[in-house]
Each structure stands twice: as C-alpha cells, then as structure tokens.
Amino acid sequence: AAVVPAPLLKEVNIIDTPGVLSGEKQRTSRGYDFAKVARWFAERSDLILLLFDCSKLDISDEFKSVIEELQPHEDKVHCVLNKADQLDQESLMRVYGALLWSMGRIFKGAEVARIYVGNFRDEPIARPEHTLLFEKDKAVLMKQISQLPKACSMRKINEMVKRLRRAVVHVCLMGHLKSKMPMLWGKEAAQTKLIEQLEAIFVEVRRKYQLAEGDFPKLDEYRAALVLSDFSTFASIDRNVLNTLQDLLLKDVPKVTALVAGVGENQKRNGKSKKNTKESDEGDEDVDADSDRLPQMFQMSEKDHNVQGHNVLLAVVISVVVLFIALFVASVMDDHKLLLEFSEKLKHSIQNLTKKPEPIVYE
Template identity: 45%
Template sequence: MEVVKGPLPSCSKEDQQIYKEWFHLADSDGDGRITGNDATKFFAMSNLSRQELKQVWALADSKRQGFLGFTEFITAMQLVSLAQSGHEVNSEIMKNPLSTDDIKPPTMEGIDALLAMPLNAVTSIIDGLKKLYIEKLKPLEAAYRFNDFVSPALTNSDFDAKPMVMLLGQYSTGKTTFIKHLLRCNYPGAHIGPEPTTDRFIVVMSGTDERSIPGNTVAVQADMPFSGLTTFGGAFLSNANIVYAQLLDEITIVDTPGVLSGEKQRMQRSYDFTGVISWFAAKCDLILLLFDPHKLDISDEFKRVIASLRGNDDKIRVVLNKADQVDTQQLMRVYGALMWSLGKVLNTPEVVRVYIGSFNDKPIDEETVSPMFLDLFEKEQDDLLMDLVDIPKKACDRRINEFVKRARAAKINAYIISHLKKEMPALMGKSKAQQRLIDNLEDEFAKVQREFHLPAGDFPNVEHFKQVLNGYSIDKFEKLKPKMIQAVDDMLGYEIPELLKTFRNPYA
C-alpha cells in the first residue's frame, strides 16, 4: 500500500477521467468554474449533511475565490469521499498522511443516470445539443484551447437564448430608426440624429418593464448569453447596454455604433470593434447591413467589419433605407452603385438580397414618389418583415447549423495545435522553432490541410491565430488524441442525425 505525505494525493488517470466528466456535468455555465449554485445542486448527490458540505467547500476553496476550478473540484470530491467513509472533515485532515487506497471517487446518488442518459431521453433538440456539447465537444475544445483561439465556451444560456438580429451600417443610415419602426415605439437609450448618435452596442430584449442595464452587469449574469463578451475588456463593456422593450417577444435586436468613415475612422476605438462584431455575428440569426442613397461608399472600417462576418454569409441581408429621398431615375442608379460596391467586399458568387424602402414612422410623400415605387416599397417592407417573422421558426435549425460549424472548427483547431506541437524540437532551440512556426503559419496551415484533407475555407484567420499564438508556449500544447477526434466524428455522423430523427414529425 502506497502512503503519501498529505491526505489528498494525486488521483489515478481513471479517477481523473471520472472527475472530469463530473466537473463538466456540474459546471452549468460551461466557464470552467463550479460556483456556489453549481455546488449546491451537485454536492447534494453525496447525501452529506449541510455542515459537512460547508466544511468541504471551505477546505477546497482555500484561496477564497468563491468558485472551484478543476483542481479544487478534485480536492472537494476527495474530501467528500473521506467524509462518506467516516473521516471527520476539518483542517486537521489536511495534515495527516493517507494512502491512495483510502480516497476513491465518492458515491454520488443518481450521477450514473445523468451521465448515461441516452439522447432519446432528452426532451428537446436543444437539450440534446447541450448534452452532446458537454460530453463530446467541450473536452476537445478544452484540450486544444479552442476557447482562446476561436470562440469562448458555450453556456446553457447560449443554447436557450432567443434568436438575434444585428444591424450594421455607417452612422445616420437609420439603424436606430429601423428598430423604432419595428417596435412602433421608443426604447431606452434610443437617440436619433444626423451625427453619430449610437456610440455603444445596445441589445434590445423582451422584458416586462422598460429599463437599461450596463454591459459590465450583464456580462456576469449567468442567465444571459453574453458572458463571452468579458474577453473584450472593460472598455467595451462600458460601451454596451442591455435594454428591455415590452413588444419584443420572439427575437433580440442588436443595435451597433455607426461605422466610421473619413477622418473619424482614424481615431482608434478603445476596444476591438471588429472582434465584437464577429462575436455577435456568430451568435446572430440575421445580419442586416443598412445603407442609404447618400452613403454608398464603403469605408476602410466598414470593409474590416464586413470581412469579420466571414463564415456567416448566409445570414447577411442588405437594406437600402431612405429610398424615398431620391427620384425614380436616381434610385435605379443608386441600386446599381450599391450592388457594384457590395460585389467588391462580399466575396460570394451569389447576389445578396437587397430590400429597398423607407423604414421609419413618417409616411412616404406620395407626391414625390411614383405609384409604382410606392407599391415596390410596400412589397419590399412586407418581404423583410416576413424574413424577420420566420427567424423564430428557423431558430432551432440555426442552432444545429452553428453547432455543427463549431464542431468542425474545433476539429481543425485540434489538428493545427497538435501539428504545431509535433513540429517542436524535443530539447534544444524551442524558442527559435516557435518563432519559425509563427512566421510561417500559413504554410503550416497548408500542411495540416493536406495531411487531413480539410477544406481550406474552414481554417481560421492566420493573422488572428498568430496574435493569440504569441502568448503561448507551443511546447506545452497537447499531442493529437485520436479518440477525442473520433468522439466528435461519431457525434456529427451518428448522434446528431439520431437526435434529429427522434424529434422529427411523427406523421412525416
């Protein structure tokens, strides 16, 4: 029997795997931390008394952080095991030598049923995706730092959130007026003028009362899908608000600051503007690019913003707003100029859908607009409203689509990270080798693409990847784990189709 100095020796690989599964199950927010609320629900399965669990938490959270990381969680589980076997849980237990045989994973009542719950036991497609994420995809993301290089970890609120629509455009193209047009009323924080008036990101959500919540407060609320925005820092969160509007029941609308042009765009924003846009784009169900007849030019910042939408081309729609401000002949020329400008920045062979109209609360002057264009504006407005009405109906399909895209991106990220690790020398010259790999990252991407027969279009942005990579030691990365890759392949090839089959129309 091995005796270790200290009561909580390193556990075996088998026990670590068990604890890892339990940790992901207990971590309701998916942020790598077990909060007090998480612990209350999970530790209750141990059937220990409240006083014993109080001592377990106090000893495990020795740094008084208010949460348990994975290491502290293992300590807590070992303490629970000791308590179940009759040991008194107190500070003295941390000083006495115990054998590894004394500390096995504790008995947690009902946990096997939760872990082994088959997909046909979940009550919805979204619940099934949550389970697949925790069991199959999240371990791969954690092992290869997907959350740092590509996208923050998903939480329950990300799966449960209402569909979102994001409005983008240069200042004074009518984004805020467009939202007022949909709501048929004002909302907190709305200000309209010819100058750049919306200076912050405003998320308009459904609520029983109209109020505004600052971004720093929203980012720490577990029931909202915005915790990932903390990565953009306090400067951004100070420029973000959540407002509640009574008339929004089915969707959430994101109003963005006007994209700058000319001299104004040379003034640096205090946060990564295009990064925030990219984050919202990945979570949105529809992205509306607003133009008006007098602002058809696409500035350098607007080009960067549109480039950050890469991978979300199917969500993009264009709105040519304030079309009643020009006559018939001018409108035709404006439309042609707009399509020409978009063709240079939207790298897709398909023609993007453009809605033409005047989306505000003022009636169109029938004396200056021909009856033919009045009819056109009305039909275009109806088409756009139908597009918006269809969003909730397609929300589940969109969740599945985004989940599959994320799984494929996580696989590619794992291949890249493990390839870079493999290219590092065993002993000497590690810093030079790392710099060489970073400098030639595009070539390394090409090697990974050829080796694993991956589509080039699915690879991440090279410059962004380089930037993140500079903060890491490649030598510390994980080698490729085929079993984890296979688990995600099985999820994509068998388990997701089986999940969809379970919830399809029974009479189809």
Template identity: 45%
Template sequence: MFSWLKKDDRRRKEPLIFNNVTEGLWKCYVERMRPLESTYKFNDFHYPPMEEADFAAKPMVLLIGQYSVGKTSFIRYLLERDFPGMRIGPEPTTDRFVAVMHGEEDQVIPGNALAADPTKQFKTLQRFGNAFLQRFESSVAASPVLQGISLVDTPGILSGEKQRTSRGYDFEGVIQWFAHRCSMIILLFDAHKLDISDEFRRCISSLRGNEDKVRIVLNKADLITPQQLMRVYGALMWSLGKVLSTPEVARVYIGSFWDQVLRVDDLRKLFEAEEQDLFHDIQILPRSAAMRKINDLIKRARLAKVHAYIISKLKSEMPSFFGKQAKKDALIKNLKKIYDDVHRQHQMSRGDFPHLAQFQEQLAEYDFSKFPKLNPKLIENVDIMMSKDIARLMQMIPHEDTQTTEVTGGAFGSGHAAPLDPFSGDDVFSLKVGRNAEEWTPGEHLDEYRVDFERLEPKGGKLAGIKAKEVMVKSKLPNSVLKKVWGLADVDKDGMLDLEEFSLAMFLIDAKKEGHDLPDALPFHLIPPSKRGLGDDDADDVRDGGGEEEEGD
C-alpha cells in the first residue's frame, strides 16, 4: 500500500548524476541542501539561497581597505590598463562597489541591471535594496587577466567623523555577502595610515568564517625607509592582533603595488619576492576554484545542520498553550545551554555553531512555536551529500584541473617567461613622436644610449640579461614594469640585447618615467630597423641558430 514511500526513500538515497564539478555542486545544493535550508529558515538567519550562477562564476578577489590605500590602483596594476569608471585620488573617490569583469567591449553595467541578469551571480544582492544597487556596478573590460578571475573594488572605509554618516544600506552585510562567495579577500593598509577605524573593525568582524581567504597587504612601502618600515610592520601586527580572532600570526605582504618609480628602492628585492608570492596565490585561483567551492559548500552544509538542530530544539522546549513569551525569553537568555545540548546530543563541532550574541539578537524576532520539528530525512539528505556525492566530486577535480589555465596577461605576463628573462620571477602607446613615420623614434637618442651600452662591455655586440639589468634597475621602476620592458625590447627573443634593442629598452624606460603607458606590442615606429619584418618564426630561428642553415641551403 505504501510502496511509493519506499520508492521515494530509495530514490533519495541514490547517487546524483552529473558530468562535471560545477553541475554536481548545483545538484547537490538543490536536491540535498536547499530543502533543509528552506524548512528551517536558514536563509533568513545566515546566507541567502544560492543560484546556479554562483557555482559557474569565476573566482572573485575582494579588496577591502580605508580610503586612499590603493585598492583601485592595485586593480589597475594587475590589469596594466585603465578600466571603465575607474577613479583614483587621495580622497574617497570610489563611492561604490565595482565588480571588474571580463567582456569583449568596455562598458559599465548599473547595479539594478546586474542583479536582474540570471547569468551573473549577483541576483541575491537585491535583498540590500535600491539604496545599495545604486552604489553597485560592473566595470566590463577586455583584459586577459579577467578571463581567469573577477576583481571587486569596494568603497573606502571611513574613519573619524565620517563614520557617523550613514551609507543608506547594510555595508557590513554586503561585505559579508561578497566574502562568502569570493575566493580571496585582500585587506590593504597604507604604510602611513595604520589605524583601524570602528567601521573597518566591523568589516573585519563580518569576515568571520572566511579567515582562510584573507591576505593582508602593506601597500606604499616604498615611501618610507627600511628602518621606518620595520617599525610600521610591528605596529600593523599589533593592531591586527586586536582585531583578528585567530591565534596564528597573519601573513603580511609588503610592497608598492603601482607602476610608478619606487621612491625608496633599498628593499627592491624584498618587494619583488613579496609580490611574486602574492601574485602566485592569485594566479592559481582558477585551478583551485573547484576545490574552494566544494569547501564552501561543506562549511555551509555543516552550519545548516547545526542551525536545524538548534531551531528544532527550541521548538521542542516551547509550551503548548500558556507562557510562550516568557519561555522564549528564557531560551534566548540561556541559548548557550541549547548549544551545549545540541553539541552533546548530535556530536556537532562547536566551531560550526553560529555566533552566540548575533544569533540571540536574530531569534528575538521569531515565534518559536511556529518553528518546525526535526526532520531526520532532511538531515540524512545532507549527510549523504557529504559522505557520497562530495567524494565523487573530489575524484573529478584532478581531471578538471588539467583543463584549467592559470591567470595570464597584465602583471602576470603571458604565462611563460621569455628565454633568459632577467626579470622573470590593450593600452595604446601614448608617445606620439614618430608615430606613423618611417624613422625609428629611439634612434634620435642612439648616441646617448651607445655610451651606456659600451660601458657595460658587450660581447659580440650584445649584452647578457644580467648586464642589462644593472642599468635598468637604476630607473627604480618596479620589476613587473621592467619585465615588460625586457619582453618588448628583446625583439629577437635571444635573451640578449644588441645596441638597437638596448636603446629601445632605455627609451621605453624613459617614456614610462615620463608617465606614458607601455604598449602590449611594439608599434612600427618603435621596432628597430634591423628587426622589422622579423616574425615569430624568424625569432625562433635566430634564437636556435637556425637562420644560417637556411642561407646555406
């Protein structure tokens, strides 16, 4: 008579069918987790329901910091180009959340349109209202960096009297929303502004549960001497110790993340090593994205189970008729005892329980008598997901990782170093002199560059990379900029510079110091005369010594 119940139970225990990790995560959430969340009002207390776009989205990097610490400049440094709507200044110029994403054409998409797009992961941001959506937009740019990751710029966190000005929306709630969905959170500090304001403190507190995603950057470190930097670093660690609720010492990346001349370059090697470490963490985000999403789903599932146990426990403690309000008040006051009972009865880790004071405040708005009783089948559904479905997804990750590329372009380079590149570890060139002309523009300074070239004692008319580096680093430009200069100047890709290539390198360095952007590829008027017409295949022949054999044939 009740065979259909047995069939339904059997169907519930059958493994889910999926073809890839993204599809599997979505099915796990919809069929295993979402019924538990909706039954016990998980989304009202903790996180909004997830959409399919959340699982398909590229890894996001969230940048947080007080105004004028270099958040927008950091993004520009990564992209090596401006992006639509970019505003940089000493005062709070970024007054909105900006999701910098990839697209074929540069454009700005307003927040309301962005939240209504089902292909984007921002639908649930509508819960923060129109006041927030008017301060939210997407900057779409055709940058190769954004093919692998998305970057989120945030308004400068206020300090002093400015903190009293209301933003009109739940700022910390929005930060928490992004923190829950992003793959990395970068907290930026200015070497000259280490104070952590009350608003900044609340924002850091809203990152609870996502501490493993946090990276701390001490920016603008080139503006102070090594002795001052030592004291600043100590002061920053002291300030962070009072805010971060972790026993471990936080890793702080020190550097100057912009493409201008380093004011104090005594610690160039330190800045270079720190930058490489941070950029490597960012660069591998696409490869670790699937594992990160699985990890986040498991954390959410554990919290959802604990939440269901707590809600059902509160329901079981309520009287049937009289004294409901008094009992509710007593339960909220003694919520820690409820936590202890749930921990003891269901063997749940105390680290999975929600923050006590915050949960007490939220419970005050609900009628406990209307809470549902514990449904073991919903709990079992989640247990099946974590014990069986997740295990199958984990087995698929190594295969998908081999098909996923790291972040390339911009400050990350092409993904492979040029031969013998001494700096290893679509902008338009704005210098107009010589453009659309036949003459070689750097040739006007050839005699000046020849003096430096001969002083370095070239062998066979060419300078090795290590010799050229001795002169190039004197420009005090960051290594990422000098690496790009080298890639442009070493036209034949032989790992050495002849006189023309050396002159081109010095010309590009001078142009950059004057404020010009470097091109992604050399325009005709900058290509050395002897290298014009030299294609990629010809460059390989020169590097491999194959050119002379062809002449001999």
C-alpha cells in the first residue's frame, strides 16, 4: 500500500490490481483466478478504470477475460489511454478509434466506454500540441473521481435496477423452461434436451418477451446451475410478480431517485406543492402511456392472471382420466402390479404440480 498526502483519499479508496500478463507470461500460473477476483472487486466498486498503453494496444487473452467479467458493470467502466504524447495527431486518432472499436466488440451495451487521453506520468509532455486535449480530459477524469462519494447513492439505485431487470429475465427463463416440460413422463430426457439447447432458448425468450441481451446471465454458468435443478419444480410465469417489478421500475425507482437528487425538498421549499400535484398527475398519465409501450411480458390481461390455475386444473383432470384408464386396464388384465406403477407415477406428477418451487442460485 502507498501513503500519500492526498485529501481525496479520505473519501475514496483506490485499488490497483496486479499487471495483466501478455505473451508467453500468460502461461505462468498465478495460483488463483485473476478474472474472477477482478469481478469481485468490480461488483463493490463505484468506478473502474482500464489503463492502456498507446504503444501496446493489443489486448491479451487474460486482459480480455478480465474485461468480459466486467460486462455486467460496463456503466462503471472508463478507459485511460496513457503515454498518448508519444503519438502525433494522426496516429493518436487511429489508436483512439482502434481502442473504441475493441471496447465496442467486448461490451454489448448501446453506449461505449468513455476514453480519457493523456500522459499520466511524472514526465513532461513530449508533444506540446496535445496539451489542451490532455488537460481537458484530465480535468473531466478528476471531476469524475471527486464526485464518487456524492454519486454513491445513485450507484446503489442503479445496482437495484440491474437486479430488477435480471430478476425479470430469471422469471421469464424459469417459466419458459417449465412450459417446455411434459406433465407426466419423459421429464429427464426433456430436461437434458433443454439444457443442450439453452443458447437457442435464450434467444427465444429474449425475442418473445423483448428483453435486453445484456440482462441475461452467462450461458455456461447458467447451464451448470440448471444441471443440478429439477425443471418440474420451477414456477410458471406469474404475471403478478412481473406487475410488481413493473411498478418498481416505473414508479418506485423514479421516486427514490428524485428523493436522492433532492428534487422533492427543493420544490417544497419553493412553495410549489400545488403545481407538483398537477405535475404528479401528469406523471402518472405518462406512466400509463408508457405501459402501452412496455415489453410483451408487462402487457397484462385478465386472462393472463388465470393461465397458471387453468393449466394446473387441466393437468389434474388429465391425471384423473389416466387413473381411470389404468384402473380399467388393470381390472381387465387382472394386473395389480400395473395399477401400482400407474398410481406411483400419478402421485409423483401431482406432487410436482403442487410442490413449492425451489430457488435456483448461480454465480
């Protein structure tokens, strides 16, 4: 650890990770999973700075694996292009564009990471023509860092929104997998087939419910968790749950954001409560208007609320019919063993239909 007389460090903790290996050095074992450790710190950080050397812009396999682990936190990621004073204006533009393109390929979000250009060394700038650009980017970066303590609350709200969006994806995936399972027999074979086709199922669910690709979990980790699960215990898609998530995203989160930003208090001090009531009513109308443009999973109807109950009732009716057929066959053939087998399978199926679903946990 380094100790320096910087007042900023009283409010901000800076964590410097070990250097990323490249070339033949990548074969050297660290003794731990460097990418996973980087993700652990990223989950608990407010800002992530990726430092690039303009003379060594190639992204090694280890560095790429670290960046891929940062995908769920791409809104925190900012890039710093160091030693940029070694390049002329034309070369600097090419390097900047190449870095921007590389980041765009790794991060799947709509916005690319911000890139700060400069010479962050204790040495004079080699090319004075870059001084204005470097000082401007440095000032923006320092302002970004100095505002981290104030932005901590907003970051927590953003993290909550991320968790809500992932919860929506999880609910839709579980319900979709449950809908693909047979009611009575052949469940193990069907589950194995669904796990093998998980990538195609991700695409199908994303298109069906109009979900964002960045909200989906990692394919390999999710597949590993599903192998240890029983799909028949999953809950069907509950429109009431999705409705609750909708209210959180469209109504509760904006209210909390306004409180954190101090909007409500400032307006009350200015004596605009009456106007606020009118604006609030208009805001509710906007929410209702936005509901018409929501993804398909949030477009509810009275029929949707009864779908799960109707499916369970249908399954029970089919099971009773099968039981009567089994009784008839057993009485004709005088085969009590066959009747017992039918009874056990029927009992197991009904238990699966009424069993409370167990939560699935994946890292």
